[in-house]
Amino acid sequence: MLSLLLAFAAAPLDTPTVQVRVAPAQVWIEEGASQYLNFDFVVRNTGADTMDVTRIEVSVYDEAGGLQIRKLVNQNGPSPSVQTLAPMRSFAPGAEGLIFNPFFEFPREVRLARLKYDIELQPRGAESPASSVVSVTVEPRPYQPRTPLAMPVHGRVLVWDGHDFYSHHRRWDFAHPVLRENCITSNPGRYSYDFVPLGADDSLHTGDGTSHAQWHGWGAEVRAPAAGRVIAATGAEPDNGEFDISALCANELVMYGNYVVIDHGGGEMSVLAHLRQGSVTVRPGDDVRQGQAVARVGSSGSSLFPHLHYQLVTGVEHGAEGLPSYFPGIRVRRGSGWVAAPNGQTDTGDIIDARGPQ
The missing domain is CATH 2.70.70.10 (Glucose Permease (Domain IIA))
Known part of the structure; x- marks a missing residue:
């Protein structure tokens, strides 16, 4: 399950120009030595400006709403971590594209009841660009196949x-x-x-x-x-x-x-x-x-x-x-x-x- 909320920082755009959804809609937890989340953000830019992703932050909560862990990629430093998303961090006007979820692995002890992703974007070229933040909440579930499987090659x-x-x-x-x-x-x-x-x-x-x-x-x-x-x-x-x-x-x-x-x-x-x-x-x-x-x-x-x-x-x-x-x-x-x-x-x-x- 997931929900989507658009919120804006100072000097917000008049109307929302970036839409984000998660694919697939049902996010599964793959369980092994760690817990793995394998999904994508589908980003659509309906505005007139090229939008660049400047930050993605995830906050992980347990079933009681307690914060478990928080991670982010942003523009800090001479080789900022957000650049690892390239080339999937710039969206031209009218474009739709993917961001592969950069926070894909968590320790087995972390309770992945609810994850709130904040995706910050900025219009390119403006002298004092107003950033916008799209927030997406994901509620993943563990997946165990109904069918007991054996390796298909020995x-x-x-x-x-x-x-x-x-x-x-x-x-x-x-x-x-x-x-x-x-x-x-x-x-x-x-x-x-x-x-x-x-x-x-x-x-x-x-x-x-x-x-x-x-x-x-x-x-x-x-x-x-x-x-x-x-x-x-x-x-x-x-x-x-x-x-x-x-x-x-x-x-x-x-x-x-x-x-x-x-x-x-x-x-x-x-x-x-x-x-x-x-x-x-x-x-x-x-x-x-x-x-x-x-x-x-x-x-x-x-x-x-x-x-x-x-x-x-x-x-x-x-x-x-x-x-x-x-x-x-x-x-x-x-x-x-x-x-x-x-x-x-x-x-x-x-x-x-x-x-x-x-």
Whole structure:
């Protein structure tokens, strides 16, 4: 849940010219070693001036209204922290764009009952610019999948890119003109992973990696992370790292090349993507069990090299959103050994010991 309030500092503008909303509307708490908030501010400038973000401040409150923690980015110092928002901190007249929430991680002990974000903006070029502050209140909720999940690839696996603040999955700017023109209106991959099976020496591949066959994960079995019914599957696309962007309006899944989508019920679906051409063994309407092999790792669609893209989503239609997913039982490398991943949560850079259901 969220609310939006516009308030103005001294010398306010006559009418509100900046509107802010949160996407997705329901903000989830992903729980692992810390608590993570993965959402975006959608900013719309309806005024005649370019507006620059000069400060974002968050105040976190517990259920009783007590202040837990406060953080901010602003213009202080020779290299101000607000510049880390660039280029998503300036909004031209009539423009709409995203600010990725810069306060995305909190200790597990902090009570995230209510978060009040104050976003300060200033019109550019005025001699004595009047700043305006847009306040947005977010009430996040913890998310635990209804469906117990297992890793869809087994063995030693690198999370090459997950959904941390710097990953390309997280930084999916659905307000970008090119994506807007091709019917993209949300980020179903905001909690996704690129899983890369590793060799015995933790290498990604042999040789220079220019051949798919040199990658240790090429052709590895891809397994259903949970039981369900296949609602979409295709396996004829070549493993050439390409897709037809003009087809996105008809089917947002085309960027994934070959894929299998499993409906687990309860509003949760798994997308297994970039699968090897000719390896998909299931069809829409098939019922699958957890751990059942459904395809092999490939490099079809928008893929740089052989890997498995996985995401848990609310649906596969335009406007669907991603959901936090956890893999109980996985171990991650820490120091010279392995430790259980807190809550089965993993993210970018983790090396995982991924075994199937015991």
